[in-house]
Amino acid sequence: MLKAVIFDLNGVFIHSRKLSDRFEEDFGVSVLEFLPVLGEIMDEVRKPGARPAFSYWEPHLKRWGIEMSEPEFWHYWFSAETPSEEMIALAQELKERGIKIITLSNNFKERAEYYEHYPWMASIVDRAYFSWRTGLVKPDVEAWKVVLRDFAILPEECIYFDDQEKNLKAAESLGICSIEFTSPEETRVSIEKLLAQ
Numbered sequence: 129m130l131k132a133v134i135f136d137l138n139g140v141f142i143h144s145r146k147l148s149d150r151f152e153e154d155f156g157v158s159v160l161e162f163l164p165v166l167g168e169i170m171d172e173v174r175k176p177g178a179r180p181a182f183s184y185w186e187p188h189l190k191r192w193g194i195e196m197s198e199p200e201f202w203h204y205w206f207s208a209e210t211p212s213e214e215m216i217a218l219a220q221e222l223k224e225r226g227i228k229i230i231t232l233s234n235n236f237k238e239r240a241e242y243y244e245h246y247p248w249m250a251s252i253v254d255r256a257y258f259s260w261r262t263g264l265v266k267p268d269v270e271a272w273k274v275v276l277r278d279f280a281i282l283p284e285e286c287i288y289f290d291d292q293e294k295n296l297k298a299a300e301s302l303g304i305c306s307i308e309f310t311s312p313e314e315t316r317v318s319i320e321k322l323l324a325q
Contacts, residue, residue: 130322132228132279132286133219134272134299137243137256139291140309141216141231144209157192173236174259181236206242214312216248222319223252230275232288234259234266255279266290267298276302287322289315 135141148166151157165188173181182198189196196204219229231253233240240258243249249256257264257275264271276283283303290296296306307318 129285130227130287130319131281132230132254132275133222133319134230134232134275134286134288134304135215135219136290136292136295136309137231137233137235138209140212140289141219142209142211142243147205150208155192155194157194170234170236174234174265176260176263178236178260181238202238202242206239211246211248212312215315216252218312218316218319219248219252223254228254228279228281230254230279230286231256232266232271232275233257236260266292266295269298269302272299272302272304287319289318 138144148159148162151162152159169181169184169188172178172184178184180198182201185201186198189201223229229252233256235243235258237258237260240256240260244256255275255278257271259265259271262271262274264274272288275281276286284305286304288296288299288304288306289309290299290306291309293308296308299306305322307315309315
């Protein structure tokens with residue numbers, strides 16, 4: 129019996145152009161130069177106890193000749209992200225059918241706080257797990273184990289959607305039915321199949 133659906137957040141509920149592509153287009157910072165910086169910073173800020181995330185970005189912005197205050201930087205990044213109305217509607221329908229809606233995200237404090245201002249995060253999502261709070265960065269299997277424990281559910285009682293194969297494989301290793309996210313329509317079909325069993 130399906131009791132919960134666990135979703136990744138970015139790439140599933142929230143979509144945007146790649147930040148690396150935007151930096152190349154808007155500021156002339158090549159993708160090849162930007163991506164290693166992004167990876168290095170995200171490795172740090174996704175964990176508890178990290179300094180304010182902008183403190184990691186500021187030296188690189190200065191080196192690239194980009195004059196941005198912290199509020200300007202976050203606005204530039206986050207305002208380009210768009211929630212999926214189709215996914216929000218699907219999650220609402222599932223919640224009304226008694227299914228728990230859970231998000232599991234590798235994310236940093238400032239971005240998570242921005243997302244928590246979305247009304248649907250409070251009204252639809254039963255619990256949002258962020259790595260900067262839990263200390264568990266996917267694909268660490270402990271990230272899913274915490275969800276199972278907190279909700280007192282078995283692996284076979286939930287389904288997980290993500291757009292990254294390494295995360296799907298980690299969840300599958302625990303016996304959680306894990307499906308690559310491709311579209312809201314395909315997600316609905318996959319869930320309905322499970323509900324019909």
